[in-house]
Amino acid sequence: MRYKYCPECGAKLNGRQAGDDGLVPYCDNCKRYWFDSFSSCVIVMVVNELHEIALLKQSYISAQYETFVAGYIT
Secondary structure, three states: OOOOEOOOOOOEOEEEEOHHHOEEEEEOOOOEEOOOOOOEEEEEOEEOOOOOEEOEOOOOOOOOOOEOEEEEOO
16 A cells, blocks of 8 residues: 555655655655555564664654564565
8 A cells, every 4th residue: 555645644645765765655744754554574583692682773764763673575
């Protein structure tokens, strides 16, 4: 599914550069990217011998949230 309107506020989305993902639908009102819906095919949790978990931070999406490394089929 490719978003054309913001699911939260209903505003028309504009394409905005998002790192290596290229142009991604973006809501200027909500200040949020709306990536295409997809089915995950892999998600990884990396843990070292000290039981520390490696998380991925994508600052071009959010300065607040970190996530596991994941991939998907397009």
